[in-house]
Amino acid sequence: MAAKKLRRARLSQELCERLSRHQIITCQDFLCLSLLELMKVTGQSYHDVQKLLCKVSRACAPKMQTAYEMKLRKSVNPSSAFLSTTLHSLDKVLHGGVPCGSLTEITSPPGCGKTQFCIMVSVLATLPVSMGGLDGAVIYIDTESAFSAERLIEIAGNRFPTYFDSDEKLYCMTRSVHLYRELTCDSVLKRIMSLEEEIISKKVKLIIIDSVASVVRKEFDTQLQGNLAERSNFLARGASVLKYLAEEFSIPVILTNQITTSLSNGLVIQADLVSPADDLSLSEGASGSGKRESGCVTAALGNTWSHSVNTRLILQYHDLPTRQLLVAKSPVAPFSAFFYTIEKSGLVLQDGKDQTNLTLEGMNPALQTIRVRNTALKDTLLDAALPSTTGLLYCWSESRGGPRS
Amino acid sequence: MQRDLGSLPLAPALRARLVAAGFQTVQELLETGPCGLSKEIGISKEEALEALQVVRQECHGDAARTAGGSGATRKCTALELLEEEQAQGFIITFCSALDNILGGGVQLTKITEICGAPGVGKTQLCMQLAVDVQIPECFGGVAGEAVFIDTEGSFMVDRVVDIATACVQHCQLIAEAHQEEDNLKALETFSLESILSHIYYFRCRDYTELLAQVYLLPDFLSEHSKVRLVVVDGIAFPFRHDFEDLSLRTRLLNGLAQQLIIVANDHKSASHGFRDVQPPAVTQNAEGTEMNPRKRPRREEEK
Secondary structure: OOOOEHHHHOOOHHHHHHHHHOOOOEHHHHHOOOHHHHHHHHOOOHHHHHHHHHHHHHHHOOOOEEHHHHHHHHHHOHHHHEEOOOOHHHHHHOOOOEEOOOEEEEEOOOOOOHHHHHHHHHHHHHOOHHHOOOOOEEEEEEOOOOOOHHHHHHHHHHHOOOOOOOHHHHHHHHHOEEEEEOOOHHHHHHHHHOHHHHHHHHOEEEEEEEOHHHHHHHHOOOOOOOHHHHHHHHHHHHHHHHHHHHHHHOOOEEEEEOEEEEEOOOOEEOHHHOOHHHHHHHHHHHHOOOOOOOEEEEEOOHHHHHHHOOEEEEEEEOOOOOEEEEEEEOOOOOOEEEEEEEEOOEEEEOOOOOOOOOOOOOOOOOOOOOOOHHHHHHHHHOOOOOHHHHHHHHHHOOOOOOOOO | OOOEHHHOOOOHHHHHHHHHHOOOEHHHHHHHHHHHHHHHHOOOHHHHHHHHHHHHHHHHHHHHHHHOOOOOOOOOOHHHHHHHHHHOOEEOOOOHHHHHHOOOOEEOOOEEEEEEOOOOOHHHHHHHHHHHOOOOHHHOOOOOEEEEEEOOOOOOHHHHHHHHHHHHHHHHHHHHHHOOHHHHHHHHHOOHHHHHHOEEEEEOOOHHHHHHHHHHHHHHHHHOOOEEEEEEEOOOHHHOOOOOOHHHHHHHHHHHHHHHHHHHHHHOOEEEEEEEOOOOOOOOOOOOOOOOOOOOOOOOOOO
C-alpha cells in the first residue's frame, strides 16, 4: 500500500509529473511531507492541498470492518480460525489451538522439544478438516538442519494409526511438507518474501521457521557497534512480512526461538556459548540472595521481537522426563502451565498433574525465567559434585531422533 | 486590513506573482478587483476571483477574531472550561481502583498513553475500553462508539466477545439489583451484537497506512458522530524499524499526535495511543520513568 504510485491514486497526470520532478512518486513520499512542503511542491493553495491529502489518504487507507463482521466471518468458518494441536487442555486455554493469522513463538532451552513440536504440528496441518487439520501443505524453513523425515512418519503413524494405515497415505502426507534449508539471514529473508506466490500455488496452510534465533545470532554479534540496530531491523522486517502473510491468507505461522541469559547488571551473554560449569554458577547466583550479579534465563532476541510475536509458548524442564509448557503471552489465554512428555507420537500432555505450583512470573514474557536442564539436575547431581558429569549429560541431550531414553 | 500578503493561504506561484507585481497588503488586493488583478498579474479571471474569495474569507475570519466572538476561536474563561470538564463523561472500566486513580475513568477530549512491556495487557485494556465506551448512560457510561486502529495485529475478536458478554452480564446484574425503568430499557439495545457492530476496526500494516487513516479520521468521525473513543494499538510499532531518518520519524510522530489532539478536541472523544516500551529493567514501579514521548530516544536494550 505504501509503495502505491501516485498515478494510481487518481491524481492528475500533470500533477504526478510535477511531483516526480521533486522525487515524490509513491503515496508514502507524499504523506510524509508537511502541508507547507506540499504547497510548495504542488503549487496549490492550502485548502486544495488538504483535499489532495484526503484523496491520497483514501487511496492508501485500510478498509473498515466492524468487530461484528469479523465475528460473523469467523463463525461461518470456525475450523479455519485455529489449528488444533490435539493437546486438549492447551487447545481449551487457547480457545481452539494455534491461532490463524498471527505469529506464534515457541521458546525453550536446547533439547526441550521445539523441533518435535514443529514436526508434530506439520503432521496436524496436513490432516483433513474433519480430523481437526487444515488440509493443506506446510512450508518448513529449517535453519538448523534439525528436521527429520523419519521422525515425521513416526509421529504420524503413532498419533493417528487409524488414518495413516497405509504407506500410500504417509507418502501423500510427506509430499505436502515442503522443506527449505536456509543458512543465512539474507536467504531467510529472501525466502520469506518469495513465499506469497508459493502459498497460493501450493495451497499452503502453515508456515514454520525453525529457528529464527540460530541464524540471527550466528551473524549479528550485539557487542559490535551497529549490529544491534541491524539485527532489530532484520527481525522487524521479517516479522512484518510474516504478519502480512499470516493475515492475508489466514494461516498460522510458528517460529522457534532460543534462550539467553540476562544478568541484572545489564550484561547479556548468549547461553549456549557458556560452558555448563559457568551456567551452574549463574543459576546458583540467581537462587542465592547475597550475590550482586544474579542472572535469569529468558527468551532471546530482545524486546522488539517479544512485541512482534502475538503468542509465546515456553517449554522448559521440570523433572525428567516430564517437561512443562507455559503460555506466556497470548491475547486470548491467561498465563497457564501444562506438563508433557515426548513420546513416539510426539508431545503428550499429562492431564491431572498438579499445576498449581507454577510461579506466576507473568510480569514480562520477555523476562519470563526459563528453567534450564542444569537447574533440574542440579540437586540430584550436586552430591556427585563432578562438573564433568553435568558436561557429559548436557551434550547427550541433543539427540533429535526420538524420545529420551 | 493592513495584513501582509505573505500570510495568506494562497498558492506559492500566485503569491510570487503578486509580490513581483508589487502588491503588499490585503487592502490593495481587494481594491483592485478580479479583472484588474487578472490583467496586472497575467492570470485568468476565474483564478483571480478565486484568490479574492480566499482573501475575503481570511479577512472575515480575522474580523471575527478581533471582535471577540464566533466559534472559530477557542477563547473562554477557566470557569466555563471547568463546567465543561465536569459535565463531560468518563469512560468507566468497572474497575473501581482504576477509575479512582484516573479521576472517574478515562477522560474524553484528552489523549491517554499506555505503555508497558510486551504481554502486560495493553491490548486487553484497549479492547476493554472499546467495549466500556458503549455502556449506556444510565449505568454511568458515555454510550458512544469506538474506532480501533490496529498496527500490530493482536486484536482477537473472540476475546472481545468474552469481554462484551461479561460487560452485558454485569449490567444485567446491576439492573436486577436496582429495578429501574431506564436500566431495563437500555439493556434491550445493549447486547453483544450491538457492541460488536459499533467497534470500527482498521488494520494498518505500515506507517503510511496509519498516517493515511489518521488524516481521514475527521471525515470518518463526522459521518459517525457517536464515536467517543479512538484507540491506536501500537503507535510505536510501525515506526520502530526501517527508519534511517530519525528526524523524519520525530516529525511524523509529532504530526500524528497533533492530528489526534485536534480530533480529540473537535469531536469530544478520547484518543488512546499505545506504545510498547521497555521500562528500566529492574524497577517495578513506574515513577521516575517520566518519558516525554516526543523526545524519547530509541532505547534498544536487546538481549
